[in-house]
Amino acid sequence: xxxxxxxxxxxxxxxxxxxxxxxxxxxxxxxxxxxxxxxxxxxxxxxxxxxxxxxxxxxxxxxxxxxxxxxxxxxxxxxxxxxxxxxxxxxxxxxxxxxxxxxxxxxxxxxxxxxxxxxxxxxxxxxxxxxxxxxxxxxxxxxxxxxxxxxxxxxxxxxxxxxxxxxxxxxxxxxxxxxxxxxxxxxxxxxxxxxxxxxxxxxxx
Amino acid sequence: xxxxxxxxxxxxxxxxxxxxxxxxxxxxxxxxxxxxxxxxxxxxxxxxxxxxxxxxxxxxxxxxxxxxxxxxxxxxxxxxxxxxxxxxxxxxxxxxxxxxxxxxxxxxxxxxxxxxxxxxxxxxxxxxxxxxxxxxxxxxxxxxxxxxxxxxxxxxxxxxxxxxxxxxxxxxxxxxxxxxxxxxxxxxxxxxxxxxxxxxxxxxx
DNA sequence: ACCTGAACACCGTTCAAGT
DNA sequence: ACCTGAACACCGTTCAAGT
Numbered sequence: 143x144x145x146x147x148x149x150x151x152x153x154x155x156x157x158x159x160x161x162x163x164x165x166x167x168x169x170x171x172x173x174x175x176x177x178x179x180x181x182x183x184x185x186x187x188x189x190x191x192x193x194x195x196x197x198x199x200x201x202x203x204x205x206x207x208x209x210x211x212x213x214x215x216x217x218x219x220x221x222x223x224x225x226x227x228x229x230x231x232x233x234x235x236x237x238x239x240x241x242x243x244x245x246x247x248x249x250x251x252x253x254x255x256x257x258x259x260x261x262x263x264x265x266x267x268x269x270x271x272x273x274x275x276x277x278x279x280x281x282x283x284x285x286x287x288x289x290x291x292x293x294x295x296x297x298x299x300x301x302x303x304x305x306x307x308x309x310x311x312x313x314x315x316x317x318x319x320x321x322x323x324x325x326x327x328x329x330x331x332x333x334x335x336x337x338x339x340x341x342x343x344x345x346x347x
Numbered sequence: 348x349x350x351x352x353x354x355x356x357x358x359x360x361x362x363x364x365x366x367x368x369x370x371x372x373x374x375x376x377x378x379x380x381x382x383x384x385x386x387x388x389x390x391x392x393x394x395x396x397x398x399x400x401x402x403x404x405x406x407x408x409x410x411x412x413x414x415x416x417x418x419x420x421x422x423x424x425x426x427x428x429x430x431x432x433x434x435x436x437x438x439x440x441x442x443x444x445x446x447x448x449x450x451x452x453x454x455x456x457x458x459x460x461x462x463x464x465x466x467x468x469x470x471x472x473x474x475x476x477x478x479x480x481x482x483x484x485x486x487x488x489x490x491x492x493x494x495x496x497x498x499x500x501x502x503x504x505x506x507x508x509x510x511x512x513x514x515x516x517x518x519x520x521x522x523x524x525x526x527x528x529x530x531x532x533x534x535x536x537x538x539x540x541x542x543x544x545x546x547x548x549x550x551x552x
Numbered sequence: 553a554c555c556t557g558a559a560c561a562c563c564g565t566t567c568a569a570g571t
Numbered sequence: 572a573c574c575t576g577a578a579c580a581c582c583g584t585t586c587a588a589g590t
Contacts, residue, residue: 160554180473185583195556200584264472267523268385298546308521308543315520316513318472338513341503342547365573390564400575405565556589563582570575 149204149211149269164202167192168216171209176258180265185209210265217262218278221251225282229289237293237344238336244289245313245335249328252317260321263314283307296344309339354409354416354474369407372397373421376414381463385470390414415470422467423483426456430487434494442498442549443541449494450518450540454533457522465526468519488512501549514544 170192175183185206189196203209228247232240252259286306290297299305313335320331375397380388390411394401408414433452437445457464491511495502504510518540525536 163554184581186581196584197556197586198554201554204584206583264469267469311520311524312517312543312547315516319516338517338547342517342543368573389562391562401565402567402575403573406573409565411564554590556587558585558587560585561583564580566579567577568575569577571573 149208160202163192163194163198167194167199167202167209168212172213172216172258175210175213175261176255179257180261207269210262211269214262214266214269215278217251217259218282221248222278222282222285224248224251226285229285232289233292237296238340240289240293241339241343242332242336244286245332245339248313249317249332249335252321253326253328253331256321256326260318263318283310286310290343293344298342298344305343309343312338312342354413365407368397368399368403372399372404372407372414373417377418377421377463380415380418380466381460384462385466412474415467416474419467419471419474420483422456422464423487426453427483427487427490429453429456431490434490437494438497442501443545445494445498446544446548447537447541449491450537450544453518454522454537454540457526458531458533458536461526461531465523468523488515491515495548498549503547503549510548514548517543517547 167188171183171188174187174191178187185199186196188209189199192199199209203212224247225244228243229240232243235243283303283306286309287302290302290305294300297305316335316338317331320334325331372393376388376393379392379396383392390404391401393414394404397404404414408417429452430449433448434445437448440448488508488511491514492507495507495510499505502510521540521543522536525539530536
């Protein structure tokens with residue numbers, strides 16, 4: 143009942159022109175959401191900024207939430223890419239060093255566009271989280287589990303799947319909390335999150 | 348610019364009749380938000396359910412967010428009461444036992460009306476968290492710090508203020524996450540949260 | 553195949569008028 | 572002092588008409 147409309151794009155843009163239209167709509171949406179926040183994030187504002195008519199927006203997105211979901215999917219994919227590459231670098235490193243690389247990537251992603259990312263995190267909750275983004279989250283979790291597997295001995299639990307889920311939840315809570323409070327000091331945030339995660343994953347130093 | 352309107356009530360209801368009106372509006376608001384979610388949470392729906400005209404609602408609340416803020420303040424106050432009484436019981440108990448009492452109270456509060464509480468948590472983020480609710484959060488944090496003070500020796504850090512903040516963030520993340528996934532098993536959730544917090548606060552068992 | 557924009561339904565908010 | 576409800580501005584969404 144809540145969702146009579148799907149959040150997936152209405153039509154696959156088959157021609158090059160329409161692919162560009164979708165591109166321009168999403169770029170405009172990210173800008174509007176980043177600069178004006180949720181209050182100014184209006185389908186008409188997005189259409190205007192994109193330089194297309196409101197009808198064109200609805201040709202590719204069944205509703206406003208679908209635009210938001212697409213932004214979430216993009217952000218999530220880019221975070222996953224960054225984390226995957228950080229995990230490559232981190233493999234073979236000691237836990238603290240490796241974790242620092244991962245957290246650094248996550249913090250950098252969040253602080254690149256703090257307002258936008260925070261809003262997207264909220265909307266992801268509102269839309270039910272597991273919507274367009276479940277696949278990416280699973281991949282991300284799988285990456286993290288493999289990373290934890292390399293540190294078998296130092297961890298407080300052999301259940302790396304649970305550790306990974308909880309660690310993700312903890313990191314998100316701390317990073318979102320900092321972003322919410324307007325704390326934009328990346329190094330400080332990185333240090334705090336790493337300290338907390340180490341405490342959770344490996345016990346006291 | 349974002350908030351030209353305050354979120355505080357527009358007028359203190361001075362007479363008994365108007366106090367009852369405010370009461371009936373807030374009760375109606377909680378019911379509408381719990382049953383229909385954010386989508387059906389309409390000022391007109393609240394007024395109708397409350398049996399007053401829309402004008403009466405705006406006599407006491409400057410805008411819709413002010414109604415939400417009042418619901419958040421109520422929920423937060425009731426959680427704080429429950430936690431304060433749990434801390435009374437928990438004082439003198441070993442960390443694990445005491446923490447279980449605290450987490451039990453928090454979980455019970457959340458699962459009493461899962462949909463409503465989850466929505467309020469989200470809205471609290473959206474409204475900037477520190478709005479109407481900062482005082483209660485500070486009191487709650489202070490309670491928790493005092494509780495941690497009794498377990499000086501077993502904790503991983505002497506900075507109980509930071510431990511309390513992070514522990515709150517972690518507990519909220521895990522409880523909200525479970526509520527979000529529809530996991531309504533209170534005992535299981537309680538056990539998981541306690542396990543995670545113990546790991547964070549006191550290191551591995 | 554893609555785009556346009558007037559039109560419709562609905563929601564937040566106000567305010568002149570009532571008791 | 573408190574309440575009412577029509578009215579206004581604005582937003583999400585649709586759809587007939589265009590190229």
